Amino acid sequence: MPELKALIFDVDGTLADTERDGHRIAFNLAFADAGLDWDWTVEIYEDLLTVTGGKERMQYFLDKYKPQFNQPENLKSYIADMHKAKTAHYTDLLSRGAIPLRPGVERLLNEAREKGLRLAIATTTTPENVSALLEHTLGKESMDWFEVIAAGDIVPAKKPAADIYNFALEKMALTADECIAFEDSRNGILSSLGANLKTIITINDYTKDHDFTGATIVLDQYGEPDSPFSVIAGDAQGFNYLNIEMVKALHAG
Numbered sequence: 001m002p003e004l005k006a007l008i009f010d011v012d013g014t015l016a017d018t019e020r021d022g023h024r025i026a027f028n029l030a031f032a033d034a035g036l037d038w039d040w041t042v043e044i045y046e047d048l049l050t051v052t053g054g055k056e057r058m059q060y061f062l063d064k065y066k067p068q069f070n071q072p073e074n075l076k077s078y079i080a081d082m083h084k085a086k087t088a089h090y091t092d093l094l095s096r097g098a099i100p101l102r103p104g105v106e107r108l109l110n111e112a113r114e115k116g117l118r119l120a121i122a123t124t125t126t127p128e129n130v131s132a133l134l135e136h137t138l139g140k141e142s143m144d145w146f147e148v149i150a151a152g153d154i155v156p157a158k159k160p161a162a163d164i165y166n167f168a169l170e171k172m173a174l175t176a177d178e179c180i181a182f183e184d185s186r187n188g189i190l191s192s193l194g195a196n197l198k199t200i201i202t203i204n205d206y207t208k209d210h211d212f213t214g215a216t217i218v219l220d221q222y223g224e225p226d227s228p229f230s231v232i233a234g235d236a237q238g239f240n241y242l243n244i245e246m247v248k249a250l251h252a253g
């Protein structure tokens with residue numbers, strides 16, 4: 001195995017728990033703006049999350065839950081407009097500090113930078129959402145920590161397709177075995193494994209029952225020195241919180 005050179009992070013569910021109290025709320029606010037009574041409850045949203053991408057998710061919702069909806073002539077642009085409104089609500093929520101980073105994320109990113117590891121992002125969410133999250137949690141300058149921010153419609157096929165990870169690898173001119181991915185969901189790991197990346201999973205409420213076959217390790221969180229992770233599956237090799245030494249050991253193992 002070559003030396004580890006870069007860490008590639010998913011955003012939603014991995015860097016922060018954005019879905020239930022962020023994206024879901026923003027979708028509902030956009031529906032209300034449009035005079036629609038659509039309510040994406042916490043329960044329905046679990047099913048909707050099987051589809052990645054907000055626009056794709058709205059289309060899936062209409063097909064499955066609102067077959068009687070009187071569709072406008074240009075449904076694609078109707079959805080795209082509603083998605084723009086959703087993005088505005090979502091970035092507004094982030095600007096008000098609604099969503100913190102998950103435990104250990106900031107520490108791990110700082111340690112990676114100190115140790116000269118390269119950083120990238122591979123996500124299906126809209127680029128503005130990534131900037132807003134980074135800016136309002138780590139500060140404006142944190143955008144520059146990431147050599148590549150691969151996001152949203154930059155590739156035609158979203159996760160579970162491997163395209164977004166392959167795009168990030170290509171931009172960094174690195175091979176999959178020089179990198180490791182960080183994910184939280186079934187669609188995410190299908191994408192990272194599809195790009196031949198070893199993958200560290202942290203679960204959340206929506207993804208705790210997903211199938212993570214092929215993961216290098218599955219943890220409940222990265223943890224902190226005084227607040228260890230729990231191992232769901234895999235070998236933590238004696239570590240009790242995720243630091244770069246452990247990431248390197250997992251990558252080499």
Ligand code: XBP
Nearest residue numbers: 012023052053054123124125126188
């Ligand atoms: C994240 C997504 C995104 C967000 C919503 O998946 O699927 O669609 O839910 O963001 P992953 P947008 O963590 O696997 O990348 O509305 O901007 O698409």
Ligand code: MG
Nearest residue numbers: 010012013184
């Ligand atoms: Mg995710």
